[in-house]
Amino acid sequence: MRKFLFLIAFSYTAAFAQPKTYSTNNGHSHNDYQQSSPLFSAYTLGFGSVEADVMLANDELLVAHTQRDIPQRRLLEELYFKKIQSYIQANKGYPYADTSRSLILMLDIKSDAIPTLNKIIDVLQKYPELIRTPKFKVLISGNKPDPNTYISYPSFVVFDGLLSNRYSKDALSRIAMLSDNFISYSNWKGNGPIPPKVVERLKKLIDRAHEMGKEVRLWNVPDFDDAWSKVIELGVDYIDSDSIKALASFLKKQQQKTS
Template sequence: MKNLVLVFLLLITARAVAQTNVYTTANAHAHNDYQHEPPLLAAYNNKFGSVEADVYLSDDVVFVAHGEGDVANHKTLEDLYIKPLLAYIKSNNGYVYEDTTRSLILMLDVKSEGAATLSKIVDLLSQYPDITQCKSLMILVSGNKPVSSSYVSYPSFIWFDGLLSNRYSKEELTRIAILSDNLREYTTWKGAGDPPAKDWLALQKAVAKGHDLGKKVRFWNTPDNEEGWQKILELGVDYIDTYSIKSLAEYLKKNAPPKISK
């Protein structure tokens, strides 16, 4: 009986500790942020924890673009994200946000050839030491990445977005900050009602796998509405994808449950 009581108390204590971290906009990920006008501003003003931009290498310039057809817009990574972030960092004495407890991920979803594009990104960022040395800003590479065995060869200011469904070596995992996956690989659920039980179990196992590896977890192609957000939060993921920046920010301020720490 004493052992059962002890186990019960330990579980209660663990649950209380786990629920001390609540969901906020620090857990929000602005999917395709560059499609907002102007880019970055809405997510930044709502103190999002992550913003995503598609990038494409053309004529030795890194453009914010989904493909070659968008290059004609002449929107460069440097102009849309690097220079604005640099201004924020300088105005906040070396931090990306005025609130120094807040951090930001700049996720670069590479759409052109991975190794060549990343090489140019490294060259570009190396011109901005205030960016690369900012401890509250992470540069995270997603999309067309170089082979995972090469991750450790890149500068320490470059991090990688891994796939939950992949297996990585211990060395590769040291350069992976987030493990992500396509929700549609697990379920056809679109956000209304509950996902099928077997799909929910598969999702729970995937999240547990990422957390057991000590990594943050994110899904893309998630329902972008309140019912969908609620279920994604119940899974215990660390970043919630959205295109609806203002709506998710308001939802998190009013309704978000405690985040279960791992």
């Protein structure tokens, strides 16, 4: 019996230690709306996650970072919801033709949390493909309601948690990703190795997140190859970047190394 238990434990540890294969589906297009072709550029590269800042103004959901962006009147529906729905329709219920690939639309709320989230939920119900497709998620970030209320929201929206926070079981059931600001841990700019204490602290948090079944993203990591290699060593699931073409090239090389 003891030998049997040892084999189970060994198998679990070995499986957990297997190297992760990275592809462009591990790319996160930070502030995607600032790309020359919002959504389209990241989607064409096969990114698994795109991020848009959202504000509620005059009962409209606008892609905007601050009040100064509101006059541009970039509608969330036009830039993202309608286009993603068209991809899902074209691919017969999947965001990508490759049905193993997933897509996350991270909505970083910049206005009041509850009214903006309620409006997002109302509008999403006009797009049945977006709320029924298992390989697509709408992930709420930025200004969010109290985590203890997450369970009261429809299951077609999930939440972005903070890697360093502790959450209740109910809140965790609705959190799909745990993210954090790299600058909160280190001022490393990409020169030389990340300080060992920083690596140890982040690795513990990331391993804990994975044990809970949560994916991980760090933002404000230096945006170039060497830094991306470092966050891969830490075990993050989504690599955050504004330089999406360069990141796509890097991730394709990573995939070739492990294939």
